[in-house]
Amino acid sequence: MTGREVVELIRKNVGVPWNEQSYRDTFKLGNPDSTVRGIATTVMVTFDMLKRAHQAGLNMIVSHEDTFWNDRDETKDLTSNPLYKMKTDYVLKNDMIIWRIHDHMHAMRPDFTVVGSLRSVGVKGGEDAVMRARVYTIPETTLGEFASQVKRLTGSRAFRCVGDPRAKVSRILLGPGYATPRMTAEADVVIGGEQQEADGAFDDVEYVADAASLGMAKGLIMLGHVVSEQPGMEDLAKWMRTFIREVPIQFVPAEEPFWT
Amino acid sequence: MKKKDVSRRQFALLAGTMAAGAGRIPLQGADALTAQEVAHRMQTSLGGEWPASGPDGFKAGDPNTPVTGIATTAMATMGVLKQAAMAGTNLVITYEPTFFGRQENPGVADDPVYKAKKQFIEKNGLVVFRLRDRWQARKENDMTTGLAEQLGWSKYRVRPGDSIYEIPATTAEDAVALIRKKLSLRGGLRAVGDRKARVRRVMLHPGTMTSAVMWQRYSETDLTITGEVREWENTHYAADIFTAGEGRGLVTIGRVVSEDPGMRMCAEWLKTLAPEVPSRWIPAGDLYWRAV
Numbered sequence: 001m002t003g004r005e006v007v008e009l010i011r012k013n014v015g016v017p018w019n020e021q022s023y024r025d026t027f028k029l030g031n032p033d034s035t036v037r038g039i040a041t042t043v044m045v046t047f048d049m050l051k052r053a054h055q056a057g058l059n060m061i062v063s064h065e066d067t068f069w070n071d072r073d074e075t076k077d078l079t080s081n082p083l084y085k086m087k088t089d090y091v092l093k094n095d096m097i098i099w100r101i102h103d104h105m106h107a108m109r110p111d112f113t114v115v116g117s118l119r120s121v122g123v124k125g126g127e128d129a130v131m132r133a134r135v136y137t138i139p140e141t142t143l144g145e146f147a148s149q150v151k152r153l154t155g156s157r158a159f160r161c162v163g164d165p166r167a168k169v170s171r172i173l174l175g176p177g178y179a180t181p182r183m184t185a186e187a188d189v190v191i192g193g194e195q196q197e198a199d200g201a202f203d204d205v206e207y208v209a210d211a212a213s214l215g216m217a218k219g220l221i222m223l224g225h226v227v228s229e230q231p232g233m234e235d236l237a238k239w240m241r242t243f244i245r246e247v248p249i250q251f252v253p254a255e256e257p258f259w260t
Numbered sequence: 261m262k263k264k265d266v267s268r269r270q271f272a273l274l275a276g277t278m279a280a281g282a283g284r285i286p287l288q289g290a291d292a293l294t295a296q297e298v299a300h301r302m303q304t305s306l307g308g309e310w311p312a313s314g315p316d317g318f319k320a321g322d323p324n325t326p327v328t329g330i331a332t333t334a335m336a337t338m339g340v341l342k343q344a345a346m347a348g349t350n351l352v353i354t355y356e357p358t359f360f361g362r363q364e365n366p367g368v369a370d371d372p373v374y375k376a377k378k379q380f381i382e383k384n385g386l387v388v389f390r391l392r393d394r395w396q397a398r399k400e401n402d403m404t405t406g407l408a409e410q411l412g413w414s415k416y417r418v419r420p421g422d423s424i425y426e427i428p429a430t431t432a433e434d435a436v437a438l439i440r441k442k443l444s445l446r447g448g449l450r451a452v453g454d455r456k457a458r459v460r461r462v463m464l465h466p467g468t469m470t471s472a473v474m475w476q477r478y479s480e481t482d483l484t485i486t487g488e489v490r491e492w493e494n495t496h497y498a499a500d501i502f503t504a505g506e507g508r509g510l511v512t513i514g515r516v517v518s519e520d521p522g523m524r525m526c527a528e529w530l531k532t533l534a535p536e537v538p539s540r541w542i543p544a545g546d547l548y549w550r551a552v
Binding site for chain 1: 315335337338339342356357360361362363366371372373376377392447448449450451452455468471472474475479487488490491492493494495496497498499500501503504514515516547548549550551552
């Protein structure tokens with residue numbers, strides 16, 4: 001089975017029209033016609049996860065995010081970059097293949113990134129979640145207690161919160177990755193992956209901080225990109241196992257990159 | 261014996277008080293220093309283009325308001341506005357937006373937070389002016405020198421005008437502890453890379469750091485200190501460099517807190533530009549906290 005054949009099977013099973021225009025969901029490195037010995041799903045093609053995948057005998061990487069530190073995986077400014085050379089050499093030397101699945105995951109029903117993210121923070125009922133964010137109600141708690149639950153369940157070391165920890169909250173609006181939703185009247189807590197902190201389309205950080213200053217019960221939890229979209233890549237691996245049985249498929253997480 | 265020094269500001273304050281004839285009442289009428297006049301002086305001094313479509317300009321309040329004092333900040337949060345009103349500084353100069361986005365009021369006209377904030381500004385006679393592009397473009401680059409000064413590193417600058425500082429040898433972990441203390445950080449700081457790295461050369465890059473800067477300069481220094489980056493870009497890059505065996509680190513302290521110190525320099529500058537009124541720095545501070 002080749003890398004190209006793996007992608008062809010994904011295409012047949014994805015359940016949404018294939019977007020040929022996507023610059024994201026393409027082969028990034030390696031020979032698509034190489035023989036696949038095993039598949040690793042991950043949220044981000046970090047150098048560290050590449051090494052772990054190789055050690056586990058998995059030579060095809062199916063990643064949600066980029067390989068070369070920019071969304072388009074543009075490499076023209078990196079050709080003389082030593083890190084780029086080292087990472088590229090590692091992949092080619094070990095006959096690895098990298099393919100990205102981003103746009104199609106967010107188009108799928110359900111969207112595993114949202115399903116996984118909701119599950120990872122202990123919000124129930126999100127098994128059929130899609131990209132368009134909706135509000136989930138949890139038993140009333142405080143923002144501080146909910147944040148403690150998120151910490152316990154995700155194991156994240158570095159996620160950040162805004163708002164009054166004593167605020168009573170029950171309505172959760174979640175968008176993983178860079179799709180952090182804007183706070184609405186219908187939600188108490190917005191959970192996102194990352195977002196530009198200020199001067200963007202909508203600055204949740206300032207909005208929630210101001211709401212808190214005004215005594216309104218609003219909270220923001222920024223999980224980080226990897227932490228927020230990672231759990232769904234395990235769901236993706238499970239899904240792929242339903243139609244690819246020739247080779248092992250493993251979820252190989254990228255590490256949360258931060259220390260504090 | 262040294263003559264008693266009356267600063268220009270104090271003198272102007274005294275003169276103003278006498279002319280107004282009563283304590284803290286600002287000058288009224290033709291001689292009053294209006295927010296518009298302060299804006300005019302800033303524009304004249306800083307020069308350059310001030311397009312109406314750009315970020316710089318009045319965002320709330322009446323530009324004809326007589327100014328009782330000026331407050332500078334990285335972001336005019338409710339917390340900052342409350343402090344400004346309490347301190348009697350009714351002109352607030354902010355580096356970042358006031359109403360939750362680049363467009364100021366991005367479609368939230370009847371939003372309760374927007375309405376309450378706007379009402380607070382109006383009720384307290386505040387005027388909010390955003391000063392970003394032209395302040396950042398100023399040749400002194402005080403966003404960087406301000407951060408260096410706050411960290412106690414001014415004297416370690418390697419080349420005038422550049423952002424690299426050679427500090428006394430430390431480790432990434434110890435540098436982070438110092439940054440946390442000097443900037444009064446709460447929960448916003450996140451670091452990537454080698455926490456045990458030996459640190460001498462640091463780069464200060466307040467605000468947002470693009471991947472172009474990262475790719476070009478990251479390996480020049482032991483520790484890069486910036487406000488924020490995109491995680492799938494520069495965080496990912498710093499993590500990969502660490503995996504590749506390079507002992508260096510990236511510290512993101514939060515965009516707004518990284519910009520606060522530069523606005524302290526702005527308050528100092530405004531003291532010379534508008535000596536009739538007091539200017540003070542009101543930091544927006546670290547808005548994040550960590551779960552326990």
